[in-house]
Amino acid sequence: MLTISVHLSTRMTMTDRNVTFISDLDNMRDDYTLKVCIMRLWRSVSKVNPTVVKSIEMILMDEMGTKIQASVYPKDFQKFDSKLKEDEAI
Secondary structure (H helix, E strand, O other): OOOOOOOOOOOOOOOHHHHHHHHHOOOOOOOOOOOOOEEEEEEEEEOOOOOOEEEEEEEEOOOOEEEEEEEOOOHHHHHHHHHHOOOOOO
8 A cells, every 4th residue: 555645735835846646656655745636535434333433535636637545544633634625625
């Protein structure tokens, strides 16, 4: 499984020229910067206890139209949960 660090920003910066397209991802690296739109977002809950969220799941799309599924796990919920919104770019 490829794990990617996502840098959340709502504005363009000089680092935008270093943005990687989804089709160029390589599991030999883990230091990509992606510019994507969250097409769909949902929470995956525990079958045993439906009040426990196991992960936040998303379908992301880059400006080339390529899509990928991404997950945020409990250890990162506090860092990302309030920033992730469906139909918004990250």
